[in-house]
Amino acid sequence: MKAVNDTRSYGWVSRIFHWSIAALILTAIGLGLYANALPHETQDELQLVFAAFSIHKTVGMVTLFLALARILWAIGQIKPRPLHPERRLETWAAEVVHWGLYAGMVVMPLSGWLLHAAAPGAFSRIIWPFGQRLPGVPESMDLSNAFAAFHASGWWVLAALIVLHVGGALKHMIIDRDATLARMAGNPGRVPEPPQQHHRASAILAAITGLLIWVAVAIGSQYLPGAEAEPETSGQAQPAETAPATVQEDQAATTDTQAASSAWVVETGTLRIAVNQGGSTVEGGFATRQAQIDYDPDSREGSVDVTIDIASLTLGAVSDNAKGPEFLNAAAFPEARFQAVIAPSEGDQLVARGDLTIAGQSVPAELPFDLVIDGDQAAASGKLTIDRRDFGVGQTYADESTVGFAVDIGFDLTAIRQ
Ligand code: HEM
Ligand code: HEM
Structure with missing residues (x-):
């Protein structure tokens, strides 16, 4: 298999990026939910919470750097052409979701990193030697809360995009019985060259829409009820990110x-x-x-x-x-x-x-x-x-x-x- 993509199929580099990031994101979501749901009354329980969040954060950071590398790689790659470009709306929707996923695989770990770096006294650490703070990010409860609100809303959006995306892939496999999944996951065989697609405006609109999803999350998360309350007041939901409150x-x-x-x-x-x-x-x-x-x-x-x-x-x-x-x-x-x-x-x-x-x-x-x-x-x-x-x-x-x-x-x- 070739390293690079062509108009009919994904090369192995894109596939490794795709499947490793898919696995890491699903793991990060699972670990985040698991860590948040753990009891945290006793010493042993708290230690498990810390460990689970440390692994969550570390998995998230690996995702972030892989995602950035993937995006750099994708910029220089041909995108395999849609197999059914005549289904304009469906093709457009798939592209919106792809853009949303590309953005999500960066902004989700980034918001986690920022909420962690800004939290005064966040005590489950990223397991790496590069320190826990970020230059230019002040220790601030309010700032950490703002990123936490984005992070807590954002995962729902990312999960929804993944559900749509996987649903689409399954539809291609089960209903259309075409090579869409095979060209990312297996051998597409000798499929004919997909037709040329000439809808530049709709491709640009798909990109803008996909990115706007995350702009909406950024704005919406700050206004959702309880969004600003994050680590401080939601008790059970926020065990690990201590957000110290100095009495005003x-x-x-x-x-x-x-x-x-x-x-x-x-x-x-x-x-x-x-x-x-x-x-x-x-x-x-x-x-x-x-x-x-x-x-x-x-x-x-x-x-x-x-x-x-x-x-x-x-x-x-x-x-x-x-x-x-x-x-x-x-x-x-x-x-x-x-x-x-x-x-x-x-x-x-x-x-x-x-x-x-x-x-x-x-x-x-x-x-x-x-x-x-x-x-x-x-x-x-x-x-x-x-x-x-x-x-x-x-x-x-x-x-x-x-x-x-x-x-x-x-x-x-x-x-x-x-
Ligand atoms: C776990 C189940 C998943 C399945 C079955 C799946 C399947 C696929 C397939 C078949 C394609 C190729 C679509 C095409 O050729 O038009 C694709 C592309 C893509 N997938 Fe997934 N995917 C999964 C998870 C994910 C996850 C979790 C992410 C990221 C958060 C993701 C991000 C993407 C992106 C961004 C593309 C477009 C790549 C490009 O053309 O540049 N996928 N996926
Ligand atoms: C792929 C990237 C990531 C995904 C998909 C993700 C997803 C999640 C999910 C699903 C939760 C549970 C939210 C809830 O129950 O309301 C969570 C919580 C959390 N995540 Fe992440 N996360 C990612 C990366 C990171 C990174 C890189 C860090 C820090 C370095 C981080 C720090 C946290 C913290 C501190 C919490 C608990 C506080 C809170 O819920 O606001 N996450 N994350």
Whole structure:
């Protein structure tokens, strides 16, 4: 068999490209759906999810580079002529689908790669040595969500195109009993030279239509209900792409409340946590808490009592897991609390020393923080690192391969003196 195509049949290079990419795309779809449907409650389950997504991504990347090579090859090739050019609409539809498939085999893996590269803390990796980020693609939750929405809608369109395409091939085989499938899959034999086709305008229109399908997906996916919600909120559907949610200042500000007796009233603030999951850092935060702060700038002493609403935690795609019985167990322990006295340390660093209560366990904790006071306004920030095992959190995750032991807690706030 010749390497190159002729007007009657595909050469072996085109055939290898066609069938290997067909197999890879079907595998990628299968793996994507499988990985998304897996349970992800326990450590073993999560590890399987990570592994399945890593293979999905790697298969997708191989597809992308093969597809690009295929397109370069196809540009220099003759396209075997349609066997029934007199069936104008059918021929045109087949061409539209071919163009849609060519575009789909690039934009689907590309959108996956972009959603992966933009996701802060995506923790199932592409299995290759070239890094996980892409130059020029910023780490951005919103950007990652936009590509994820395209990816999640796009696979339906790609699958529909494949169904039409395979349906067409089967129709040629079963109903028309012609050589269409044989010239891609086998030996077409001594078929007569297909008639010359002279419909340049319709070929151009087919190309434009095929490509417009993907433009429509790009636009439509951004407006579909829930499209922008992707990895964050769809729970079961988005286990692996942690899309960390740092609590927004304004969101935090509206939910901070203080008791009347508090000498300082928090105006804005964030309370963040970060934990290592599957090798990447996942960041999140608590939207709702109440703080009672007394502090005398002259003596540099005071007290703080913070109550945190566990249900308000967002932690990428694993928010629900983090609040579930294996971890913070929001149902049994709806609040965490930090009660401490404030005093300068020997090195003159301000420290809040007291008890941190998480998941019903109280552990002594020291929170060093920086404070700047300007008249009646104060800005403070600080961080501490705790070990989740001290609080009995994630006991079934006995090693650090899935969820790290250390949890970083950080806060920023501005407050006004009463
Ligand atoms: C798995 C079942 C599949 C079957 C039975 C099949 C069959 C065929 C056949 C018979 C042709 C030749 C059509 C002709 O000569 O006019 C063809 C062409 C083509 N197929 Fe498939 N195909 C399959 C899957 C796929 C998949 C998954 C893709 C890509 C996503 C794909 C992309 C294409 C493209 C782009 C062409 C046009 C090639 C060209 O002329 O440049 N096919 N296919
Ligand atoms: C041939 C290429 C690809 C196809 C056909 C494909 C298809 C799919 C499918 C069917 C899903 C499940 C969607 C759902 O259940 O809603 C999925 C999810 C996903 N894919 Fe791909 N994928 C491809 C390439 C890639 C690549 C290259 C990456 C990353 C490097 C990637 C990353 C992801 C991620 C992170 C998810 C889960 C997040 C989400 O659903 O938004 N994919 N993909």
